[in-house]
Amino acid sequence: MTTAPRTPRLDAIGLVVSDMAASLAFYRLLGVDIPAEADTAAHAEATLPSGLRILWDTEETIRSYDPGWTRPQGGERIGLAFLCEGPAEVDATYEALVAAGHTGHLKPWDAVWGQRYAVVVDPDGCGVSLFASAA
DSSP states (O other), rough: OOOOOOOOOOOEEEEEEEHHHHHHHHHHTTTTTOOGGGOOOEEEEOOOOTEEEEEEEHHHHHHHOOOTTTOSSSSOSEEEEEEOHHHHHHHHHHHHHHTTTTTEEEEEETTTTTTTEEEEOOTTSSSEEEEEOOO
16 A cells, blocks of 8 residues: 655745854844854754744855855845734834844835734845734
């Protein structure tokens, strides 16, 4: 008897970072639970409450097994989106990240699709959306 092939499932999202400590500090401000000792690691990961994992690897780690890897140039290749409790949390989280020295890309606004929405840029240039139902 043969068994049907298993369907792959999304388990983790990987980010390649130029400065591990800076990247982890940014994501900690978004509530991701990452141990402090990860700041000096070549690879770090955290499991979100949903079970999805976020993985961080330094550029050097990627080059250790893919020597031809180069940092992507041009537009964004991936964007992460963080659900907030409500519009006030979108605003407060955006302001906290900008106050911590991170670049705001889109200030909080009431989007036509019914959400309070904002975008902040992480230390490696990745746009990170903050959103909540506007109602």
